[in-house]
Each structure stands twice: as structure tokens, then as C-alpha cells.
Amino acid sequence: MIRIPFLTRRLRDYSLEPLxxxxxxxxxxxxxxxxHRPWTDGEFASLLEQDTVxxxxxxxxGRRAQAPVGFVLARLAAGEAEILTIAVARAHRRQGLGWKLMDAVLRELHRERAEALFLEVDEHNAAAIALYRRFGFSEVGKRPxxxxxxxxxxxxxxxxxxxx
Ligand SMILES: CC(C)(COP(=O)(O)OP(=O)(O)OC[C@H]1O[C@@H](n2cnc3c(N)ncnc32)[C@H](O)[C@@H]1OP(=O)(O)O)[C@@H](O)C(=O)NCCC(=O)NCCS
Incomplete structure (x- = not known):
């Protein structure tokens, strides 16, 4: 039997909930x-216990019991916000999930009437830089x-x- 890949490929959809x-x-x-320096579950837990994070x-x-396939973590204090980290599992990239996660953060920040959102990204991280530029981020500094x-x-x- 001949298989036609684009007909058998399942389209994925994702739902988000607060971390x-x-x-x-x-x-x-x-x-x-x-x-390179992954954060431990203890580090994530203590960040998530902070009111600003x-x-x-x-x-x-439809897979609620399954492991997460992406997440974003941000901090908001005194009107200024920061993306602390964002990651999408490799098998789930380029399907709009990074976009959905960033969009959820921006919506929350608009609700909170935040003034600006900052982030730091490795200058060689082309995928993340492309994502951020599509969201209207611009470069304001560099840390060598x-x-x-x-x-x-x-x-x-x-x-x-x-x-x-
Ligand atoms: C950056 C990251 C979160 C993007 O997640 P994603 O789910 O693949 O992103 P999306 O599918 O939502 O992509 C949205 C847009 O971002 C840009 N983009 C994403 N990945 C890209 C890539 N590999 N190359 C070029 N542009 C890319 C594109 O403009 C894309 O839109 P398009 O697919 O319509 O062209 C993901 O690559 C990742 O987890 N990387 C490892 C962790 C990381 O680097 N985090 C950032 C630390 S600052």
C-alpha cells in the first residue's frame, strides 16, 4: 500500500493553562x-512561589494527563516584565506553540497594564530571535x-x- 504522508499526518492542537x-x-x-545550565525543579518551584512570577x-x-510539551515563565514587577525562559519540546516545534505561549504572556501583561517586556537571548539563537522579532521586540543592548x-x-x- 502506498502511504501519502501529508494525508496521514495528524494536525496538533495545544491548550494552555497557568503554570x-x-x-x-x-x-x-x-x-x-x-x-547548557538547566534549572532544577527546586529552582522552578521557588520561582513559581513568588508573587511576581x-x-x-x-x-x-485531549491529553491532559500527558507531560507538558512547552512552557513560558515571566516576571512582572513595578510595571516592567521579563521573560525568564521559554521552551518547546523538539517534536512540537514550528507548530505555533512558541507563539501561543508568548501571546498568553502578552495578554496577561496587557491585563496587568504593564509598560514594557524585556528578555535576554543568545545572539546565536536564530529561532528564538526570529520569534521575538515577529512579536515586535527590538534589540536594546548586548552583554558580551x-x-x-x-x-x-x-x-x-x-x-x-x-x-x-
Ligand atoms: C524558540 C522556541 C520556543 C520557538 O518555539 P516554536 O513552537 O517552534 O515556535 P513557533 O512554531 O510558534 O514559531 C513562531 C515563529 O517564530 C519563528 N521561528 C520559530 N522557530 C524558528 C526557526 N527554527 N527558524 C526560524 N524562525 C523560527 C518563525 O517566525 C515562526 O513563524 P513561522 O513558523 O510562521 O515561520 C523553540 O525553538 C525552543 O524551545 N527553542 C529552545 C529553547 C530556547 O531557545 N528558548 C529561548 C531562550 S531565550
């Missing part, structure tokens, strides 16, 4: 996939040798988006 400290072990596992977790729709890894150091771009 809670209970999600810490699962999101720490996701974080390990991509970050919030985030969203994504699961495939900010990220250290086994292959050397790289700089961080500081990006900002006005929310007013």
Missing part, C-alpha cells in the same frame, strides 16, 4: 533539552560573553517590547 509549582519537575525536564504550560489537547558553554562563550542580546 503552578506542581509542574516544576516536568518543566525542569523540558528545560534540560536545550539549556507567572507562566503558562502547554499540553496537547554572557552565556558559557562547552563550545565557548556567546553574547546575549537584550530585547525590549513596548506594551503601551
Amino acid at each position: 503552578s509549582a506542581n509542574d516544576s519537575p516536568a518543566i525542569a525536564t523540558l528545560h534540560q533539552e536545550d539549556f 507567572f507562566g503558562f504550560v502547554a499540553r496537547e489537547t 560573553n554572557y552565556y558559557q558553554s562547552a563550545t565557548g562563550a556567546s553574547g546575549a542580546l537584550v530585547m525590549r517590547r513596548d506594551l503601551r
Whole structure:
């Protein structure tokens, strides 16, 4: 039998919910996939216990009991917000999930009447930089040798988006 891949491929949909400290072990596992210095579940739990920190977790729709496939964590204090981290599991990328997670943060910040959103991103992280630029972030600074890894150091771009 001949298989036609585009007909058999299942389209995925995702639902988001607010992150809670209970999600810490699962999101720490996701974080390990991509970050040279992954954060532990204890670090995530203590961040999520802070009043200023919030985030969203994504699961495939209809698979509530399944492990998260993406998450975003942000902090809002005195009108200024920051993306602390965002990650989408490799098998779920380029399907609009990073966009959905960032959009959820922006909606929450608009509700809270925040003024600006900042983030730091590795200058070589083309995927994340493309995502942020599509959201209207622009570069406002650079921190040389900010990220250290086994292959050397790289700089961080500081990006900002006005929310007013
Ligand atoms: C960055 C990341 C969160 C994007 O998640 P994603 O679910 O794949 O992103 P989306 O599918 O929502 O993409 C939205 C847009 O971002 C841009 N983009 C995302 N991945 C891209 C890539 N690999 N190359 C170029 N542009 C990319 C595109 O403009 C894309 O829109 P399009 O698909 O219509 O072209 C994901 O690649 C990731 O988890 N990376 C590892 C962790 C990381 O680097 N986090 C950022 C730390 S600052």
C-alpha cells in the first residue's frame, strides 16, 4: 500500500493553562533539552512561589494527563516584565506553540497594564530571535560573553517590547 504522508499526518492542537509549582519537575525536564545550565525543579518551584512570577504550560489537547510539551515563565514587577525562559519540546516545534505561549504572556501583561517586556537571548539563537522579532521586540543592548558553554562563550542580546 502506498502511504501519502501529508494525508496521514495528524494536525496538533495545544491548550494552555497557568503554570503552578506542581509542574516544576516536568518543566525542569523540558528545560534540560536545550539549556547548557538547566534549572532544577527546586529552582522552578521557588520561582513559581513568588508573587511576581507567572507562566503558562502547554499540553496537547485531549491529553491532559500527558507531560507538558512547552512552557513560558515571566516576571512582572513595578510595571516592567521579563521573560525568564521559554521552551518547546523538539517534536512540537514550528507548530505555533512558541507563539501561543508568548501571546498568553502578552495578554496577561496587557491585563496587568504593564509598560514594557524585556528578555535576554543568545545572539546565536536564530529561532528564538526570529520569534521575538515577529512579536515586535527590538534589540536594546548586548552583554558580551554572557552565556558559557562547552563550545565557548556567546553574547546575549537584550530585547525590549513596548506594551503601551
Ligand atoms: C524558540 C522556541 C520556543 C520557538 O518555539 P516554536 O513552537 O517552534 O515556535 P513557533 O512554531 O510558534 O514559531 C513562531 C515563529 O517564530 C519563528 N521561528 C520559530 N522557530 C524558528 C526557526 N527554527 N527558524 C526560524 N524562525 C523560527 C518563525 O517566525 C515562526 O513563524 P513561522 O513558523 O510562521 O515561520 C523553540 O525553538 C525552543 O524551545 N527553542 C529552545 C529553547 C530556547 O531557545 N528558548 C529561548 C531562550 S531565550
